[in-house]
Amino acid sequence: MAGEVKPVKLKSLPYFRRAETRLPWVASLPFSAFMPCMSVLHWFLRGWFVLSFLLGSGLLAQAQKTPADTTRLRVGEVRGMRTFAIDTVTVMPTADTKGWLLLDKDIQLELDGAVQNLYNFKYDKAEKQFRSLRRRYPKHPMPYFLLGLSTWWKIMPTNFDSKQYDKTFFAYMDTANTYSERLVKSDPHNYEGYFFLSAANGFSARLNSERHNWRKATVDSKQALNYLQKSSEANGLSPEFLFGEALFNYYAVWIPDNYPLLKPVLLFFPKGNKQLGLSQLRTVANTGFYTGVEAKVFLMKLLHNDEHQTAAAMPIARGLALKYPDNGYFARFYALLCFDQADFAECERVSKDILDKLNAGMPGYEASSGRYASYFLGYLMQYKYRDLTKAKDYYQRCIVFAESNGETDGGFYLFANANLARMAERDRDMAAAKRYYEVVANKADHKSDQYKEAKAWLKKNSKA
Numbered sequence: 001m002a003g004e005v006k007p008v009k010l011k012s013l014p015y016f017r018r019a020e021t022r023l024p025w026v027a028s029l030p031f032s033a034f035m036p037c038m039s040v041l042h043w044f045l046r047g048w049f050v051l052s053f054l055l056g057s058g059l060l061a062q063a064q065k066t067p068a069d070t071t072r073l074r075v076g077e078v079r080g081m082r083t084f085a086i087d088t089v090t091v092m093p094t095a096d097t098k099g100w101l102l103l104d105k106d107i108q109l110e111l112d113g114a115v116q117n118l119y120n121f122k123y124d125k126a127e128k129q130f131r132s133l134r135r136r137y138p139k140h141p142m143p144y145f146l147l148g149l150s151t152w153w154k155i156m157p158t159n160f161d162s163k164q165y166d167k168t169f170f171a172y173m174d175t176a177n178t179y180s181e182r183l184v185k186s187d188p189h190n191y192e193g194y195f196f197l198s199a200a201n202g203f204s205a206r207l208n209s210e211r212h213n214w215r216k217a218t219v220d221s222k223q224a225l226n227y228l229q230k231s232s233e234a235n236g237l238s239p240e241f242l243f244g245e246a247l248f249n250y251y252a253v254w255i256p257d258n259y260p261l262l263k264p265v266l267l268f269f270p271k272g273n274k275q276l277g278l279s280q281l282r283t284v285a286n287t288g289f290y291t292g293v294e295a296k297v298f299l300m301k302l303l304h305n306d307e308h309q310t311a312a313a314m315p316i317a318r319g320l321a322l323k324y325p326d327n328g329y330f331a332r333f334y335a336l337l338c339f340d341q342a343d344f345a346e347c348e349r350v351s352k353d354i355l356d357k358l359n360a361g362m363p364g365y366e367a368s369s370g371r372y373a374s375y376f377l378g379y380l381m382q383y384k385y386r387d388l389t390k391a392k393d394y395y396q397r398c399i400v401f402a403e404s405n406g407e408t409d410g411g412f413y414l415f416a417n418a419n420l421a422r423m424a425e426r427d428r429d430m431a432a433a434k435r436y437y438e439v440v441a442n443k444a445d446h447k448s449d450q451y452k453e454a455k456a457w458l459k460k461n462s463k464a
Contacts (some may be wrong), residue, residue, distance in 0.1 A: 018241040055218050064145075073147060088309045097189070100192040101140055102290070111133070113298040114129035116128075118150050118153060119147075119325050119330075120323045121324075121326050123150055123153075123363060130150065131147070134147070137181055140183075141178075144173075144176040150248065151384060155207070157369065159407065161366075161367070163364075169207060170204060172201075173204045177194075184197070191234035194230040195240065197227040198224050198225075199224075201224040201227065203217075232244060239283055240291050241293040242283060246284060247281070249273045249280060251272065251277075262425050278307075281295050281298060282299060297320070298315075300320070301313075304317075314338075314341060321333075326357070326362060326363075327360075327364060331354050331369065332354060335347050339379075348380055351374075354369050354370070358373075360371050367401045367405040368401075374394045374397040374398040374401060375412040377392070378391050378394030383420060391423070392420060392423060396420070398412060398416040399420075402416075410445070413443070415450070418436070418440050418453065420432070421457070425457075433457070433461075437454040
């Protein structure tokens with residue numbers, strides 16, 4: 001019998017709130033400065049795949065290890081860090097845009113269907129058009145970058161678990177870099193070339209960080225920042241160029257807010273403006289052709305994860321999911337927001353659709369999406385429909401999905417185990433309850449309610 005669903009607010013679940021978006025900031029420092037505590041660099045580099053910014057793991061590790069009563073860092077010891085007013089430059093009036101494919105309206109009209117296919121995970125159709133562009137412009141970076149972007153969207157839905165596309169991805173981005181370098185060498189005011197250099201290096205940095213290739217990630221990050229500075233001079237020409245400044249403005253504030261001890265180091269950099277950054281992201285999201293969808297993805301995630309404005313993120317998520325119905329990544333994020341906002345009917349519809357497409361073997365639907373969908377359906381079966389048999393089945397499927405790609409450190413995996421433990425105790429299956437609670441006790445944060453619940457039950461039922 002259907003019942004009233006328990007209200008859910010995911011802000012109480014840290015795993016959901018940190019969802020998959022953090023921007024990398026890497027300073028212009030020698031590589032040796034980045035060697036300590038590379039796992040921190042990894043978290044920074046996970047965030048943005050177009051730019052890799054200010055501060056590396058060496059500085060962050062230093063800040064984290066500094067005693068609590070230390071308020072100043074020896075900023076004079078940081079070398080090679082140049083300041084630049086990225087928000088004060090709009091357009092170089094001497095820029096000759098003739099031959100810039102990025103601004104060519106005929107190319108945009110031609111590629112509109114390809115871009116739609118890319119984000120709807122119709123990779124073959126999109127890449128066919130990108131290869132056609134390459135045949136006509138074999139020495140321009142754009143077709144190689146777009147082929148790399150298509151490859152990127154084959155990797156990202158797996159939460160970077162799959163490595164089968166890595167070589168292809170790096171080959172496309174390296175080729176885009178090669179032809180971009182030729183453009184700017186022949187014309188120092190070719191900001192289209194700087195745009196692709198910044199973007200390709202940023203993408204490469206992101207994937208190298210996921211693969212723990214720290215030296216390559218650091219070098220690519222520094223390059224991306226340098227080229228961002230140059231490409232920003234063309235911000236007024238197209239919203240494509242504004243994308244970088246938008247994220248810079250937002251995260252220049254986010255870094256000191258989240259790591260206060262780094263504030264002295266940030267004196268070397270221009271001040272950011274979070275609200276301006278969000279406003280610029282909205283502009284790019286509404287008007288950008290190549291970067292419009294990427295801007296929407298960032299805006300959606302920032303509003304939900306960092307600004308805690310899920311209601312504002314919802315229209316963006318809904319729009320992406322409806323416009324690109326076969327994009328499993330957009331579908332699972334939309335389902336997450338529906339769950340958070342207690343729109344359970346829509347969450348159920350989207351979650352079932354995800355599992356149907358996953359079972360059909362559609363591209364871009366894999367274990368991560370299955371983990372989301374099966375947990376949501378398990379929860380609804382347990383609390384809305386009171387169908388505990390189906391609830392158990394969905395929770396167990398969630399566990400299988402999580403274990404299949406190693407996503408067992410928190411969130412859905414632990415909540416599924418905890419809910420199964422409670423249901424097992426209700427059924428007087430103490431052995432099963434103990435098995436599930438042991439998983440929670442071994443995996444959960446020791447300060448979390450799940451851990452405390454599991455330890456208390458195990459202590460009380462030590463002979464189970």
